[in-house]
Structures are given as structure tokens and as C-alpha cells.
Amino acid sequence: MKMERMDLSWLLPVALMVAGLLTALVVLTGIFPLPRLVLVFAFLFLGPGLAFARLLPADDIFARVTLSIALSLGIDAVVAMILLYMDAWSYQNILLIIVGITLLGSILQISHPREPETVQEERE
Amino acid sequence: MAERYQQRSKDLEDVKSEFSTYLGRTQPGATAVLHELQRLLPIALIAVAVFLWLISLPVVKPRDMTDIGLLSVLPVTYYLGLIVLTASFSYTVFRHAEWRWLLFLHVLTFIVMIHATPAILYGTLRYSWAWKHVGITDYIMRHGSVNPNIDFFNAYHNWPGFFALNALITQAAGLSSALDYASWATLFFNLMFFGALLTIYRSLTTDSRLIWLSVWFFFLTDWIGQDYFAPQSFGYFFYLVIIGILLRWFAIRRQRRSLDQTMPIPAHPRRGLWGWLAERISEPVEGPALAPAQRVLLLAIVIVLMASIVFSHQLTPFMLLSALLMLVLFGVIYPRSLPFLMGVMVLAWVFFVATPFTGQNLNSMLSSFGTVKSNVSGNLINLHEASTGQVVIAIMGRGLTLMVIFLAAAGFLRRLRKGHFDLAAMLLVVIPFPMLVANNYGGEILFRIYFFALPFMAFFLSGLFLPTQESGRSLVAPVLSALLSVGIIVAFLFAYYGKEKQYYFTPEEVAAANYLYGNALPGSLLIEGTGDYPARFRNYELYTYVPIDLEPTEAKAQIIANPASEMQRWMGNRQYPAAYIFITRSMMAEVNMVGSMPAGSLESITRKLMDSDKFKVLYSNQDAVIFVLKDRGP
Numbered sequence: 053m054k055m056e057r058m059d060l061s062w063l064l065p066v067a068l069m070v071a072g073l074l075t076a077l078v079v080l081t082g083i084f085p086l087p088r089l090v091l092v093f094a095f096l097f098l099g100p101g102l103a104f105a106r107l108l109p110a111d112d113i114f115a116r117v118t119l120s121i122a123l124s125l126g127i128d129a130v131v132a133m134i135l136l137y138m139d140a141w142s143y144q145n146i147l148l149i150i151v152g153i154t155l156l157g158s159i160l161q162i163s164h165p166r167e168p169e170t171v172q173e174e175r176e
Numbered sequence: 177m178a179e180r181y182q183q184r185s186k187d188l189e190d191v192k193s194e195f196s197t198y199l200g201r202t203q204p205g206a207t208a209v210l211h212e213l214q215r216l217l218p219i220a221l222i223a224v225a226v227f228l229w230l231i232s233l234p235v236v237k238p239r240d241m242t243d244i245g246l247l248s249v250l251p252v253t254y255y256l257g258l259i260v261l262t263a264s265f266s267y268t269v270f271r272h273a274e275w276r277w278l279l280f281l282h283v284l285t286f287i288v289m290i291h292a293t294p295a296i297l298y299g300t301l302r303y304s305w306a307w308k309h310v311g312i313t314d315y316i317m318r319h320g321s322v323n324p325n326i327d328f329f330n331a332y333h334n335w336p337g338f339f340a341l342n343a344l345i346t347q348a349a350g351l352s353s354a355l356d357y358a359s360w361a362t363l364f365f366n367l368m369f370f371g372a373l374l375t376i377y378r379s380l381t382t383d384s385r386l387i388w389l390s391v392w393f394f395f396l397t398d399w400i401g402q403d404y405f406a407p408q409s410f411g412y413f414f415y416l417v418i419i420g421i422l423l424r425w426f427a428i429r430r431q432r433r434s435l436d437q438t439m440p441i442p443a444h445p446r447r448g449l450w451g452w453l454a455e456r457i458s459e460p461v462e463g464p465a466l467a468p469a470q471r472v473l474l475l476a477i478v479i480v481l482m483a484s485i486v487f488s489h490q491l492t493p494f495m496l497l498s499a500l501l502m503l504v505l506f507g508v509i510y511p512r513s514l515p516f517l518m519g520v521m522v523l524a525w526v527f528f529v530a531t532p533f534t535g536q537n538l539n540s541m542l543s544s545f546g547t548v549k550s551n552v553s554g555n556l557i558n559l560h561e562a563s564t565g566q567v568v569i570a571i572m573g574r575g576l577t578l579m580v581i582f583l584a585a586a587g588f589l590r591r592l593r594k595g596h597f598d599l600a601a602m603l604l605v606v607i608p609f610p611m612l613v614a615n616n617y618g619g620e621i622l623f624r625i626y627f628f629a630l631p632f633m634a635f636f637l638s639g640l641f642l643p644t645q646e647s648g649r650s651l652v653a654p655v656l657s658a659l660l661s662v663g664i665i666v667a668f669l670f671a672y673y674g675k676e677k678q679y680y681f682t683p684e685e686v687a688a689a690n691y692l693y694g695n696a697l698p699g700s701l702l703i704e705g706t707g708d709y710p711a712r713f714r715n716y717e718l719y720t721y722v723p724i725d726l727e728p729t730e731a732k733a734q735i736i737a738n739p740a741s742e743m744q745r746w747m748g749n750r751q752y753p754a755a756y757i758f759i760t761r762s763m764m765a766e767v768n769m770v771g772s773m774p775a776g777s778l779e780s781i782t783r784k785l786m787d788s789d790k791f792k793v794l795y796s797n798q799d800a801v802i803f804v805l806k807d808r809g810p
Contacts, residue, residue: 079348092349093357104477109425109470114280115378118371119477122417125341125410126480132340133487137529141320143347164469 061106065158068103071095072151072158079147092147100127100150103157107164127153214271218278221264222285228257229289236297238680243565243769245676246294247669254289258665261285265392266658270648273384283391287366290395291403294676295359300686303679304708304762306358306405307689309339311716313354316343318715324532326717334530337488338407354405355713361405366395368413369403373631375420379427380601380635383645389638389657390631396664397580397634399573399671400627408624411492414481416631419499421474422509423600425466479517486521487529491617493522495628498607508600544615561771569674576667577626583660584633587640594643601632678766681710685760688800689713692758701755703746705763705778709800720752724781725772732773739781740788747805754804757785761799 075095078088101120108119131149135141232254242248265282268275294302301307312332316322322333332339346354373394377387402408466474486493500515526534559567584605591598608628611621641653648654681689689710696702698718704711706725724735735742747755764778785791785803795802 075348079350082350085350089349089351092345096345096348104473107470107473109466109474112374112378114371115375115420115424118368118375118417119421121368122372122414122481123477126414126477126484128344129337129341129484129488130480132344133337136316136321136336136340139321141316141343143344146344147348 062162064102064106065161068099068158069155072099072154075099076148076151080144095154096124096128096147096150097121098124099154100124100157103154103161106161215275215278218264218268218272218275218282221260222278222281225257225261225264225285225289228253228260229293232257233293233296238297238676239682241677241680243563243677243765244569244670244674245565245679246297246673250673254293257289258286259662261289262661262665263658266654266661269385269388269392270654270657273388276384276388279388283370283388283395284367286392286395287370288363290672291363291366292360294680295363298359298680300681300683301355301359301405301710302676302681303401303404304681304711306361307355307710307713308716309405309407310354310358311712311714312336312339313342313346314714315717316340317347323717324530328712328717328721330533330536331490332407334533335407335488335490335525337484338410341410353713358405361409362403365403365409365413369394369398369416372413372416372420375424376416376631377635379420379423380598383642385648386635386638386642389642390635392661393637393664394631394634396661396668397576397637398627398630399576399668400623400630401672402624402627407489408492411485411489412627414485415492415496415499415628418478418481418485418496419604421478422500422503422514425471425474426509426511427600428507428510475511478514482518482521486518486525491611491624493518493525494611494614495608495624497522498610499604502603502607503600506599506603508603541615545613558771563769563771563775566674566769566771569670572667572670572674576664576671579664579667580626580630580633580637583640584636587636587638587643590643591636591639594647596639596643598635598639601635604632605629605636675769678708678762678769681760681762682799684797684799685762686710688758688760688795688797688802691795692756692802696756697754699753701747701749701752703743703755703757705759705781706766706772708762708766709758709760722746724778725767732777736773736777736780739784740790743785743803744790744805756794757791757803759801759803 071091072095075091078084078091082088098120101123104123105116105120108116128146128150131153132146135146135149232251235251236246236249238246238249240249261282265279265286268278268282273279301310308329309332312329315333316336316339322336322339324330324333326333342354346352346356351357370391373391374387377390381387402412482496485496497515497518500509500518503509504512504515559570562570588598588602588605606629608625611617611625615621617624641657642648692702693714693716696719698715700719702719702721704721704723707721707723712721724732727735743757747757749755759778759782767773767778768775782801786793786801790806791803792806793801794804
């Protein structure tokens with residue numbers, strides 16, 4: 053008998069969008085220092101990469117997490133460098149651009165959901 | 177007779193069958209219990225190792241370190257913890273390599289025990305260069321720009337990617353300085369190397385034991401110390417990830433096999449030597465087939481990481497360029513345009529963006545090209561000048577390096593004899609070595625070459641024990657591997673922890689440095705005993721630095737003989753609004769251990785300045801002192 057798993061593929065992108073917007077909120081307003089610290093580190097180290105991670109072919113969690121962190125730091129660095137060399141350094145603007153990239157990746161994930169996985173339940 | 181014999185045989189088979197059925201009904205429970213008990217053993221051993229590590233920490237007094245570094249203050253329980261962990265890992269990897277999470281826990285525990293220990297014990301950022309890197313981050317935070325023409329550290333201003341990233345993180349997190357988290361960079365980078373290495377090794381072999389043993393040996397032999405808050409660590413992580421992605425998802429053999437998965441086959445089959453070699457690439461690992469969108473995304477990631485390397489570090493782009501070039505030339509990976517793209521990016525950055533640095537240093541870079549002997553010798557401390565402890569440390573480091581190279585070569589040959597020609601890994605071992613001809617990289621090229629070759633040497637070192645899927649089943653391989661691991665750990669601890677006396681900065685030294693950078697007048701002259709202190713981490717561009725130990729030999733001799741008059745002459749220079757002499761415990765440790773000046777020189781200079789009526793102490797505590805001229809005053 054074939055059972056269809058509940059499709060929760062929207063959960064991660066939605067969580068990322070919420071995390072991105074929350075991070076932008078606490079950074080721009082400067083409120084909640086401790087949550088700000090945690091959110092910024094978690095978001096900058098994982099957010100942009102995870103937004104695209106679902107599309108990656110990584111076949112195990114180690115590779116997926118490593119790729120997500122590498123991609124996140126890579127995107128952060130590229131955006132920061134572009135604004136640095138444009139003489140337009142502003143950590144708020146850099147963060148907003150990174151949040152934008154994360155939102156884009158998250159929307160891509162939602163608009164291109166993976167086929168729901170099926171499991172074969174063996175009959176005794 | 178024959179019928180009777182057949183009947184008896186049939187009866188015997190029936191009995192066997194019934195017995196097997198009986199066993200089948202009763203055994204699974206017992207087997208499952210035994211299986212669970214076997215699984216509990218490594219978990220218990222990991223817990224013991226962690227416990228031994230945790231009870232070791234409170235008794236360590238970093239201030240009491242001798243010239244063999246942390247080893248002199250770590251209690252025996254710390255070493256016991258490492259031995260227990262090694263025994264448990266060796267058992268698990270050879271007997272139950274399918275327990276991936278347990279193997280993961282072993283390596284994780286090792287990384288934490290080694291790399292979190294200094295951060296926990298010291299409470300201050302270790303290693304003077306890490307402080308200097310915090311200073312560049314601080315510059316970007318204050319100015320929102322870099323100054324490629326700046327006098328001090330202009331290389332960093334021409335390759336500022338790592339610092340821009342950290343300025344972003346620090347400011348966005350609401351922190352005042354990267355110092356707040358930089359101590360944990362070593363642990364972070366080693367964890368990142370871990371993930372990247374797993375991806376690489378999975379592309380080289382399907383043998384789970386070989387994958388995990390290679391990871392283990394990498395961390396046991398990575399004594400170079402390029403894992404701190406530095407652009408090299410950042411670039412190296414990206415280097416490993418790029419190599420991992422390309423070997424795992426863009427290997428040409430896999431490309432051919434996945435013809436039905438929308439992947440193009442090379443237009444012309446490879447012929448000749450390269451074709452012959454390419455046909456023998458490592459293990460024919462089957463990975464997940466790539467959909468076109470995934471291929472595009474992975475290549476986009478590779479390009480983003482390549483760009484990050486290009487603008488963050490001087491050496492890594494050339495290492496990566498060489499690696500890509502050789503892997504493409506030998507038909508190991510595709511797309512073939514990647515080295516070209518990387519080459520264009522590197523040249524564009526070096527000649528169109530980092531022009532101030534390139535213009536100033538091109539001649540010296542070209543002059544060191546081909547001078548292999550001086551490029552090598554510039555990397556090694558002079559054993560005749562170093563302290564006894566440092567001689568031991570240096571010998572341990574050099575011995576470990578040579579042993580790894582020798583064992584890796586033996587492992588390569590052993591696997592070759594068993595029919596595995598690991599072309600990709602072999603190329604990646606060899607690729608960094610030509611850099612010896614190119615440059616001495618500030619006297620560090622030898623260590624960087626080892627660093628870049630190490631992941632693949634660790635693979636071959638493990639291959640010595642596991643040349644094939646069938647090998648390593650007896651007791652010999654795990655026992656030998658465990659013994660070798662323990663031996664390597666001993667050498668590793670000497671080599672990696674051996675310089676901690678000079679890398680460690682006490683809270684008093686940090687307080688003195690904070691006072692100096694918080695109070696020194698902009699434009700001042702800062703005379704340092706050496707550069708080994710919590711240095712240049714704040715407002716660094718405002719001062720001129722003169723480390724005494726880097727002065728010519730004659731000048732140093734004059735200063736040591738008569739510091740008061742020499743320093744008075746230097747500090748009387750009205751070009752500077754103020755002048756300070758800064759001497760700390762860590763500087764004295766460096767001088768006495770490495771021998772950049774005669775042992776006791778800085779202690780002697782300090783005493784003479786204290787006794788001189790020309791100088792006064794502006795600030796002092798038990799580990800640091802700041803002098804100014806009496807008649808000038810800051």
C-alpha cells in the first residue's frame with residue numbers, strides 16, 4: 053500500500069523568510085541585543101545557503117550543512133565586498149540585500165516543490 | 177543403498193532447516209541486544225573521554241606554561257581522554273563503520289578537545305596575528321572602506337574579503353569588536369573542514385572505513401595552525417568545499433555513467449597518457465545524478481566561492497587555480513572552462529584591483545621565483561638559537577611532517593598494488609609543491625604546501641591500513657592504526673600546542689594593550705619588544721610600529737647594551753607627537769624561545785629602562801609595562 057507523506061516542504065523556506073525578516077527587524081531597530089546576536093549569527097551563517105539547499109543534490113546531512121554554510125558565507129562576503137568597493141558600506145543595507153537573496157531562494161523553493169516522497173508499506 | 181543415503185541426507189537437511197528456523201526465531205532478540213551493547217561501548221568511551229577532558233580543564237594554569245607550551249600544564253587526565261577516544265575510534269571505524277553518527281561523534285569530540293581547549297582555558301584571543309586580523313576588521317567598521325595604499329598590512333587592504341565579512345557580522349550582531357567571537361574561530365573552522373573533508377573523501381572511495389579514517393588522520397596531523405581567525409582558514413574552507421563539489425558531482429567518469437540523466441558526454445573520448453590515467457580515476461563512486469538546475473546551482477556556488485577566495489587571500493587562489501588546471505588537464509573533472517575562469521578572476525584581481533600591492537611587491541615576488549633553497553630555509557627556525565623546549569617542538573613538527581609524507585607515499589603505493597590508482601588524490605597531493613619554486617610567502621610556504629596537500633596525504637595514510645574493501649578485517653589493522661594514532665597525537669600535541677607560551681596572552685597583557693591603544697596619541701611611535709602581543713587590534717592605522725627584534729643585528733646589540741640612550745634617541749624624534757615603549761610577558765617568551773634576540777634581552781632592557789632617570793612608567797601590571805620619555809611626555 054502506498055502512503056503519501058504530508059508535504060512539509062514549505063516549512064523550511066517559510067521559516068527562513070521569517071528568520072530573515074526578524075533579523076532585519078532587530079538589526080535595523082537595534083532592539084533585543086541578545087536575540088539580535090543569536091539571530092544575526094544563525095542567519096548570516098546559514099540563512100542564504102539553506103534557502104538554496106533544498107535544490108542541492110547533497111545526499112547526506114553533513115554535506116548539505118557544509119554546503120549551506122559555505123554558500124551563506126560566500127554570499128555574505130560577495131555582497132559585503134561589492135558594497136565595500138562601491139564606497140557604499142552599510143551593514144544594514146548589506147544585510148537587507150542578503151535577506152532579499154534569502155527570500156528569493158525561499159520563494160524558489162516554495163514555487164518549485166520537490167515531488168512528495170512516497171513510502172512503500174509492506175503488508176505482513 | 178543410494179536411496180537410503182539420499183533419505184538420510186534429506187533428513188539431515190530437514191533437521192538443519194528446523195534448527196535454522198528455531199535460531200531464526202530466537203536469535204534476533206539476542207543479536208539485537210548484543211548489537212546494542214556493542215553500540216553502547218563506543219558511546220560510553222566517548223563519554224569517558226569527554227569526562228576526562230572536562231575534569232582536566234579546571235586544574236590548568238596557562239600562566240605556568242614552560243617553553244613546551246600547553247603540554248607542560250595539561251594534566252594526565254587530558255592525555256588519557258585522548259587515548260580512550262583513539263581506542264574507541266579505532267574499534268568503531270574498523271568494526272562498525274556503518275555507525276556513521278558514532279564516528280561523527282568521535283571526530284567531533286576530538287576536534288572539541290583539541291581546539292576548544294585554548295579558547296576555554298585562556299579567556300583571551302590567542303595568537304598575535306589573530307589580534308591583527310581583528311584590527312583590519314575594526315578598520316573597515318570605522319571607515320566603511322579599505323586603504324590599499326596604507327603602510328601597514330597593505331596586503332590585507334588589497335585582499336579584504338574575510339575582513340569585510342567579519343565587519344558585517346560584527347556590526348550586524350551589535351558587537352563592538354570581532355574580539356567577542358574570534359577566539360572560537362579555530363573550533364568553527366575545524367568543524368567546517370570536517371564537513372568539507374567528508375564530501376571530498378566520499379568522492380574518492382565508497383569504503384566508509386577509509387572515509388572516516390582519513391578524516392581522523394587529517395585532524396591528527398594538521399599541526400600547522402592555519403585554522404584561526406584568518407583569511408587563510410576562510411580560503412582553505414572554501415578550497416575544500418570547491419574540491420569536494422567538483423570531485424563529487426563533476427567527476428568525468430560519473431558524467432559518462434549518467435548519460436541518461438541529461439548530462440553531456442565529452443565530445444572526444446580521451447586518448448593517450450591522459451586518457452589512460454583518466455580511466456583509472458580513484459574509486460568509481462556513483463553519486464546522485466544531477467538535474468540541470470542542480471548542476472547550474474552547484475556551479476554558481478563554486479563560482480561564488482571562487483570569487484570569495486580571489487578577493488580574500490593571496491595564496492589560496494593560486495593553489496585552487498593549480499588544482500583546477502591539473503584536474504581538468506588529467507580529465508578528472510568538468511567543466512573544462514573552470515580553470516580559465518579562475519585564472520581570469522585571479523589575474524583581474526591581482527593586476528586591476530590589488531594594483532597598489534602588486535606594484536610594490538612584484539619585483540620581490542619575481543626575485544624569489546626559483547630560489548627554492550631560500551624559500552625552504554626561510555620557513556624553519558634556527559635550532560641553534562631556539563630554547564631547548566623549542567628545539568624539541570621543532571623536531572616534533574618536522575618529524576611529523578616527514579612521517580606523514582612517508583606514510584602517505586607508502587599508502588599510495590600499497591593501494592596502487594591492490595589496483596587502486598587514486599589519480600585525483602595523487603594530483604591534489606602533488607599540486608601544491610611547485611609553489612616552493614614560486615615564492616617563500618613570508619617564510620611560510622613550506623607549511624602552506626603541507627596544509628594544502630594534507631587532506632589527500634591523510635587519505636593515502638589511511639589507505640596504508642585499508643588498501644581495499646576486503647582489507648582491515650583482522651585485528652592487526654585496527655591495533656596498528658590505534659598505535660600509530662597515539663604516536664601521531666604525541667607529536668601533534670608537541671607541534672600544535674608547543675608555542676602556546678608565546679601565543680597565550682594574559683588578561684593583564686590585554687588590559688595593557690587596551691590602555692595603550694585607548695590612550696596613545698594618534699600618530700605616535702610605538703616601539704614594541706616584538707610583534708607578539710595583543711597587537712594592532714584597535715585604531716591600528718593611527719600609529720607607527722617599530723618592533724625591536726626586527727631591527728638589524730648591530731642595532732639590536734646597541735639597544736641591548738644601552739637601551740636608555742638608544743630609546744631616548746628614537747623617542748626624541750619630533751616627527752611623532754608621542755612615543756611609547758611597550759614590553760610584555762609574551763614578547764619575552766617569544767624572544768627567549770625563538771631566539772630572535774639573546775635570551776633575557778627584553779628583561780634586561782626593561783630593567784635598565786626602569787632604572788633610568790630618562791624614562792617613566794606610564795602603565796604597568798605584572799605582565800606588561802609601557803614607558804615614555806620623562807622630558808617629553810605623551
